[in-house]
Every structure is written in C-alpha cells, then in structure tokens.
Amino acid sequence: MQTSTRNELLLERSRCAVWHPCTQMKQHETLPLVPIARAKGCWLYDFDGHRYLDAISSWWVNLFGHGDRRINTALAAQLETLEHVMLAGFTHEPVVLLSERLSRLTGGALGHCFYGSDGASAVEIALKMSFHYWRNAGMPGKTGFASLAGSYHGETLGALSVTNVALFKDVYAPLVRASARLPSPDWRQAEAGESPRDFAIRCADALARHLEAHHAETAALIVEPLVQGASGMAMYDAEYLRRARALCDRYGVHLIADEIMTGFGRTGTFFAHAQAGITPDFLCLSKGLTGGYLPLSAVLTRDEIYDAFYDDEISRGFLHSHSYTGNALACRAALATLDIFEHERVIEANQTKAAALQAAAREIAQHPRTRHFRNTGMIWAFEVDDDNPGFARRFFERALRHELLLRPIGNTVYFMPPYVISAEEIELLTGRTVEILGQV
Numbered sequence: 001m002q003t004s005t006r007n008e009l010l011l012e013r014s015r016c017a018v019w020h021p022c023t024q025m026k027q028h029e030t031l032p033l034v035p036i037a038r039a040k041g042c043w044l045y046d047f048d049g050h051r052y053l054d055a056i057s058s059w060w061v062n063l064f065g066h067g068d069r070r071i072n073t074a075l076a077a078q079l080e081t082l083e084h085v086m087l088a089g090f091t092h093e094p095v096v097l098l099s100e101r102l103s104r105l106t107g108g109a110l111g112h113c114f115y116g117s118d119g120a121s122a123v124e125i126a127l128k129m130s131f132h133y134w135r136n137a138g139m140p141g142k143t144g145f146a147s148l149a150g151s152y153h154g155e156t157l158g159a160l161s162v163t164n165v166a167l168f169k170d171v172y173a174p175l176v177r178a179s180a181r182l183p184s185p186d187w188r189q190a191e192a193g194e195s196p197r198d199f200a201i202r203c204a205d206a207l208a209r210h211l212e213a214h215h216a217e218t219a220a221l222i223v224e225p226l227v228q229g230a231s232g233m234a235m236y237d238a239e240y241l242r243r244a245r246a247l248c249d250r251y252g253v254h255l256i257a258d259e260i261m262t263g264f265g266r267t268g269t270f271f272a273h274a275q276a277g278i279t280p281d282f283l284c285l286s287k288g289l290t291g292g293y294l295p296l297s298a299v300l301t302r303d304e305i306y307d308a309f310y311d312d313e314i315s316r317g318f319l320h321s322h323s324y325t326g327n328a329l330a331c332r333a334a335l336a337t338l339d340i341f342e343h344e345r346v347i348e349a350n351q352t353k354a355a356a357l358q359a360a361a362r363e364i365a366q367h368p369r370t371r372h373f374r375n376t377g378m379i380w381a382f383e384v385d386d387d388n389p390g391f392a393r394r395f396f397e398r399a400l401r402h403e404l405l406l407r408p409i410g411n412t413v414y415f416m417p418p419y420v421i422s423a424e425e426i427e428l429l430t431g432r433t434v435e436i437l438g439q440v
C-alpha cells in the first residue's frame with residue numbers, strides 16, 4: 001500500500017474509532033489529524049516521511065527524545081523478568097528502587113512514595129491524603145483546598161476542583177466541589193514598575209490574609225511551582241513559594257507541589273521548588289518521570305504524614321488504589337530516566353542549551369508582534385498580538401507546514417523541547433517560528 005494512502009486510511013479509521021482528548025471532534029472535518037508512524041529523537045514521522053519537530057515534548061512528557069536507546073534497553077530487560085504485579089500485598093525491585101531514589105532526590109525529606117498512573121491521579125491522591133491526614137490528626141474540619149488563579153492540576157473531578165481554567169472547568173461546575181482561588185503571582189500581571197518579586201510578595205500577602213481567615217477549614221494549598229503550564233506558561237518569582245511555605249507552616253496547612261510539568265529539570269533545577277529552598281508536604285510527579293514513555297505518577301510525602309496513617313485501625317490507612325499502581329515496566333523506565341540524569345549531567349548541559357535557544361530566539365523576543373517573551377529553564381513562551389479568533393489553530397496548522405509541532409495556548413506560543421534538541425534543531429525551531437510569525 002502506498003504510504004500516503006496509509007496516512008489517509010489511518011486518519012479516517014481514527015476519526016471513526018477514536019475519541020481524541022481535549023478536542024472538539026468536529027474540528028477534524030477541516031483540521032486533519034496528524035498520523036504518526038514512528039519517532040526518533042526530537043522528530044515525529046508520518047508514513048510518507050513528513051517530519052515534525054516535537055517542540056512541546058509530546059504534551060511535556062518527553063525528556064531525552066523519542067526512541068531513546070537506554071530506556072528501550074532497560075524496558076526490554078524488564079520485559080524478560082516482570083511486566084506487572086499488583087502492588088497491594090506485593091512488591092518488586094523496580095518500585096522499591098524508584099521510591100528510594102525519588103526520596104533521595106528530595107534529600108530524604110519526603111520518605112514515602114505512593115503511585116498512580118497519570119498526573120490527575122497523583123493530584124487526587126495528594127488531595128485525599130491531605131484531607132485524610134487532618135482527619136486522622138483529629139482536625140476533620142480541614143476539608144478545603146486553595147489554589148491559584150490560572151492553575152491547572154488535571155481533569156478528573158477532584159483535580160478540576162483546584163484547576164482554574166474556565167474552558168476545562170465551567171461545563172462541569174455542577175459536579176465540582178468549590179475551592180478557594182487566590183491571586184496568581186504570574187509576573188505579567190504586575191503593575192508598571194513593580195518587579196516580579198514585589199508582585200510575588202503582594203500575592204503572598206493575599207494568601208496570608210486568606211489563610212489567616214480560613215486556615216481552620218483549609219487542608220492544603222496546591223501550586224505549580226514557578227511555572228503555571230496549561231493556563232499559558234505563566235512564570236513567577238520563587239519568593240512566592242518561600243512565603244507560601246512559611247505561611248502554610250504558620251497556619252498548619254499542607255503545601256502540595258504539583259511538579260507534574262515542572263519536575264525533572266524542566267525549570268532548570270531537578271525540582272522547581274528547590275529554587276525557593278523549600279520542601280513541600282506533598283510532591284506530585286508524572287510526565288517526565290518515565291522519560292515520556294509510560295503512564296506513571298507518584299506522590300511523595302513527609303514521614304510525619306505517612307505515620308498519621310500507620311495504625312491498627314484499617315480505616316485510618318490510605319485505602320486508595322489504581323490497578324496499575326507501581327507498574328514494573330513504568331518504574332523501570334523511570335529508573336532508566338534517573339540513570340541518565342545521574343550519568344550525564346543533564347541539568348548542566350541544559351544550561352548551555354537554554355543559553356543557545358535564548359540567543360537564537362532573540363528575533364522572536366524583539367519581533368513587533370510578540371510580547372512578554374519569557375524563559376524558565378527549558379521552557380520559553382511569548383504572546384502574539386492577533387485579535388482574530390482561532391489564532392492557536394492557525395498557528396498550529398502553519399507550524400506543521402514548517403515541520404514544527406507547536407500547539408499554542410490561546411495567543412501564547414511556547415517551546416518545551418526534549419533536552420536532546422541539537423544546535424541545528426534550535427536554529428530550525430526559532431528560524432521557522434519567525435517565518436510563521438510573518439505569515440499567520
């Protein structure tokens with residue numbers, strides 16, 4: 001069969017059989033799906049050999065490129081011994097090793113690791129654990145949660161309750177429990193002359209007022225440290241996290257760090273919260289955890305929290321589960337990912353790469369149509385002046401024609417490339433983005 005026919009057939013079958021995520025399916029009448037036959041490094045290929053530079057790491061999961069030899073080898077070896085066993089009542093080496101290593105990466109401050117399968121399930125786990133901790137600790141009135149304006153923590157009902165993106169939340173409002181929404185320290189909202197740090201302090205003052213009034217009924221504050229991804233790569237000063245930590249300590253409220261997007265070096269340090277010199281009470285991880293290979297999430301907690309569940313009474317335990325909790329293959333992919341970090345000084349190498357991309361993107365930053373060009377670690381974002389509706393879709397389509405996978409959020413275009421992006425690929429990404437800015 002000719003390859004272009006294979007492309008077309010797959011698209012048609014996909015439209016007939018697959019309900020694609022985060023999509024108004026009718027749009028695919030005019031916006032074709034992109035068939036992917038294989039992938040290698042930063043590139044995705046269709047059956048005809050058309051290629052697309054995966055400049056958003058396949059929804060922010062991929063770290064070391066597609067088809068990484070080291071992760072492939074580790075997975076193949078794991079397949080020969082154990083693919084999966086239920087984790088209730090059983091254990092296995094990959095999950096123990098992974099839990100030990102993740103804990104070490106928090107300096108041992110977060111001693112136990114609970115597993116889920118996706119980011120949203122990690123958020124559900126952290127919310128439930130926080131609530132249940134307070135109940136076990138004799139404070140059953142602490143049932144509320146607080147999150148930031150523009151926060152995104154996933155699409156399941158609990159996660160949606162602390163998500164503040166209208167497009168995803170409003171339809172389901174009758175199903176979703178209310179939570180407190182606090183000002184985001186997103187520095188784009190600072191007043192003229194106000195530094196990102198000063199604005200962060202102003203937002204932390206609002207948090208202080210909220211917790212002073214509501215700490216007795218608040219279980220936890222949940223934040224995306226340093227970068228709020230899904231609402232448009234809002235970036236903020238680490239001072240907010242320092243103050244939030246101090247306020248949560250003062251008022252007896254848990255701090256949940258949702259590092260599902262920001263973890264694993266994305267913001268320039270292994271975990272984003274490290275840039276504030278703080279430790280959260282709960283740390284949610286997913287996406288890059290397996291290098292972008294397999295669905296796995298983890299919630300790490302302080303031992304004091306774990307101890308509050310450790311009891312003769314069954315119902316004081318955390319009776320939450322997912323069938324694939326601690327899947328051995330996914331844990332092995334995660335271990336291979338951590339090996340790469342350990343052996344290859346990834347964080348240092350990323351600094352050089354980030355400097356190169358920043359320099360290559362100078363024309364974008366200075367382009368007359370762009371605003372708020374910003375960067376944290378291996379994330380870049382900017383807004384494009386364009387009042388016509390459908391900007392994101394038009395930009396996405398045009399980018400595909402330029403061999404780029406870019407998926408703007410509203411008028412925000414962002415780059416979140418795999419860490420293996422080369423100097424030539426950086427030039428291609430930034431150069432072609434400038435071309436697209438002149439066309440869309």
Ligand SMILES: Cc1ncc(COP(=O)(O)O)c(C=O)c1O
Pocket residue numbers: 118119120121123152153154155224229230258259260261262286287
């Ligand atoms: C910060 C954050 N939390 C939670 C999630 C939800 O993760 P998942 O899509 O794996 O459920 C995401 C996904 O983009 C995210 O960016």
